[in-house]
Amino acid sequence: MNELIMDQVEEVAGLFKAFSDVTRLRLIKLLMDGRKPLCVNALSNKLGVTQSAVSQHLRILRQAGLVRGERHGYHVHYSVERTRLQQCEKLFHKTFSRALNASE
Numbered sequence: 347m348n349e350l351i352m353d354q355v356e357e358v359a360g361l362f363k364a365f366s367d368v369t370r371l372r373l374i375k376l377l378m379d380g381r382k383p384l385c386v387n388a389l390s391n392k393l394g395v396t397q398s399a400v401s402q403h404l405r406i407l408r409q410a411g412l413v414r415g416e417r418h419g420y421h422v423h424y425s426v427e428r429t430r431l432q433q434c435e436k437l438f439h440k441t442f443s444r445a446l447n448a449s450e
């Protein structure tokens with residue numbers, strides 16, 4: 347396998363780790379469906395999980411570039427990085443479509 351494909355596979359593996367938790371998937375879905383960014387307290391209330399858990403999940407999603415936070419006074423409001431999600435979709439397709447097409 348060439349080096350570029352190996353790098354893509356490693357990036358996809360990192361993204362799968364970020365997507366591998368139900369609460370993180372629910373966070374992404376909630377932020378995508380909303381009309382405005384939400385703070386940890388609002389996300390916690392909507393998901394029924396502790397603020398601490400939401401913060402930990404948001405940290406992982408931020409590290410993967412899937413969400414961003416913007417400070418408004420004392421609160422940080424989070425939103426989905428839609429461009430990054432589109433890049434993820436393309437990366438998944440690019441990485442695996444070759445293998446799927448080769449097996450046909």
